[in-house]
Amino acid sequence: MAENGAAAITVLEGGFDPDLILTDLMMPVMSGWDFCKTLKGRAAWRSIPVVVLCGMTPDQRGKLQVEGAFEKPTHLPTLFGRIAELCGV
Amino acid sequence: MRRLNVGPVAEVALVIAIVAIGKPVWIPVTLAFYFAFILTPPSDALERRGASRLVSLLVVVGAAMTLFLVLSSILVSQAADLATQLHTYSAQINQKLARLGGIGLVENFRRAMDQLGAAFAPDSEASLPTTAVRIAETPRLWQRLEEAVRPILEPIAMSGLVLVLTLFVLGRREDLRARMIRLAGPQNVTVTTRTMDEAVRRISHLLLTQVWINAAFGAVLAVALHLIGIPYGLLWGFIAGLLRFVPMLGAAIAVLLPSLIAFAIFPGWRETACTVVLFVFADIVVANFVEPLVLGRRTGVSSLALLISAVFWTWMWGPVGLVLATPLTVCAAVMGRNVPQLAFLTVLLGDEPGLNAEVNFYQRVLAQALRDAERIGRAEISKSSLASALDALLVPALALAGRDQNQQAIDDATAERVVGDVGKVLAALAPPASAKVAHPVLGLAAETRSDAVLLQMLAMVGGGRVEAQPPAERAAAVDAVVRRAPKAVIIASLPPAGSASTRYLCRRLRAQLPGCHVVVLLHRGVDAPSSEAAARLREAGATEVVLTLGEAQKALAALSLQAAEAGVSGAA
Structure with a gap:
């Protein structure tokens, strides 16, 4: 668990190799938008699926290069289903 | 500004x-x-x-x-x-x-x-033109x-x-050594002492051995010149031994005077030719047989560095500089190898290649000098095998391009171009295997274009045992494989990019084709293999994880054998 986007980048730079990243958009230090942009800009991390969980409508959150986006409150079976699908489980 | x-x-x-x-x-x-x-x-x-x-x-x-x-x-x-x-x-x-x-x-x-x-x-004074000189003052006695x-x-x-x-x-050699150690830094006295002792021992051994070899070279020449009938053999032998400290040129300079004397005193050409042949032969024997045998494989100093050093020290100190140039250069190179603060001297003076083979290959591809890259590749193949050459040069080049791309040292377009050029060099080095086996293993690229080139390499070293699947989005790739229901699949993956996709493929294939033998070629490029990454792949469903093309080649051979045996027993 990373507290914000910048902390997540530090963890990834340390060699952490996740199957999927679940992130919020409204975060201190580095927002979810900037985090996703950084992630998809680096060749080594491009293939990591990203699922966004936020309290915004699709119009409010804008265009995001992610594999899944869910509004809060979230229907958990749907969220878990998508995560399982992206991880190949 | x-x-x-x-x-x-x-x-x-x-x-x-x-x-x-x-x-x-x-x-x-x-x-x-x-x-x-x-x-x-x-x-x-x-x-x-x-x-x-x-x-x-x-x-x-x-x-x-x-x-x-x-x-x-x-x-x-x-x-x-x-x-x-x-x-x-x-x-x-x-x-x-x-x-x-x-x-x-x-x-x-x-x-x-x-x-x-x-x-x-x-009587040379008589024949020279005379010039009138007026002596202004008689020198004093002390002058x-x-x-x-x-x-x-x-x-x-x-x-x-x-x-x-x-x-x-x-x-007072121990005292001087202790002072040098103190100069180098008192932080790690034990290591510094050991390195200094080793450096001094190696320099002493090297210089003494060179003195003996050159003295023997001079002595043999002195005797041989005496036998040919050339006067002052000892003098020529001494000069030849001294000049042998100058690499390559030393013997060539030393042969001049004795061959001139031979030319002068003998009526024919035989003795002059014998003198030249003697020097050339003796120098070749010493340089190619005696020195490697006595000093080991090499002295560790490049010939170019020795020549430049000879020019520099002769310019600085005259003839003494010429004689001292080689020992000074050897000392500097050995110190550079043993004292970390002087490591730059090894790079400048040492005879090791300036770049590692894989970095040299990558640098040539990066500079778009594909002919050079091909030449390096062919040289490596002639030394070992196709699989070893690909493991040692081409895969590391892909990995280095990926690393540079991640560190933003090169942009995405350059990285793509390098991967494409590695593919071109690969095609030039080894044509794709034309022979097909009865039950080929399906090959999948984990995700990136580098993975696809790695799969091409796998197909080449596999000798027709691998049938590469066309690149597709990962879910579509799994569906395509599942439709064919193969007995074995091999996934080519060059981390760190695409490692999540590799695990995804393993999980989906294991879930949908439980009896399928899933091999992952997890090539690390230039890094040490990660046991954790291999363990995670096994956990995700991989039957076997191999780390090099050489290992993949063996795994494919074993799979072919199993398929053939299964075919025979099925037919029976």
């Missing part, structure tokens, strides 16, 4: 100035250290047998001095005799050249010989004394100084 950094240039200029201006001080000091390095092993050997420091010093230095005096007296008498005979030889050379005719080069050489003969002829004594006293004073300094350096 950017300021020009002149610091390093100023430092180099300062060092050169100190070396040039301090010549009268540095030459005896350097000679003393050189002799101390050479005399350390015999002195150590005597002390190991129970001799005290004083006794070992007296014996070793005394023996060296005796040898030096005996040799120098013989050499001086031979050189003096040669000087008196030189005008005779030059006249004989001149006559022979005149018989050869007025060819341009020969004619020039003949004129040079004329001048040389005139200079050394006893005349100084002029007469200086040529004799200077070498004696220098020899005495070198002798005293050598005695001190040799006698």
